[in-house]
Amino acid sequence: AQRVTQPEKLLSVFKGAPVELKCNYSYSGSPELFWYVQYSRQRLQLLLRHISRESIKGFTADLNKGETSFHLKKPFAQEEDSAMYYCALHSSNTGKLIFGQGTTLQVKP
């Protein structure tokens, strides 16, 4: 079965602290993984994709096939990073984009 798991509903950190939002997936095939972000009163939008191996707003995510994980990391959190973050898996077989349950990141001053 294709599944995305984000074990934390809420992650609260202080400004300047490191952040790691966890994501694990289940997929029989070569996965295509994404992180989406939803800031307060804004649309859900793409943050980054594993295939690009890019850093966006200081965030990076590395695909670990051995651990079936795609954790999102940032070394120093900023208050403007407070948002809901969704990990997502794209199935090339079905064309579906399957989301995890989301993690709310709260960065305190």
Add this chain to the structure above:
Amino acid sequence: DAGVIQSPRHEVTEMGQEVTLRCKPISGHNSLFWYRQTMMRGLELLIYFNNNVPIDDSGMPEDRFSAKMPNASFSTLKIQPSEPRDSAVYFCASSPNSGNTGELFFGEGSRLTVL
């Protein structure tokens, strides 16, 4: 481009009433997705279309839910009759490339409350 446009933004209705949510995808995008967002389940895919044709509706919860895409620039999601457990935010998203990419462009959502 204004992006994906959804209406209404907010809807409050009573149990048993029919609800119709509307979506205008980004011009030129040939895939359209309907998602439901709740606190308990996060974002669930309800149905998606490629080139106006429904490809997968396995996420539609029950027969009370139906979706149509009569042309490339318009889709509806209908709930009839509505129930309190249908209360959620419903998102529409579109994508180019016939769903071969995981990059979706979302609307602002329609917040439905069924009393």
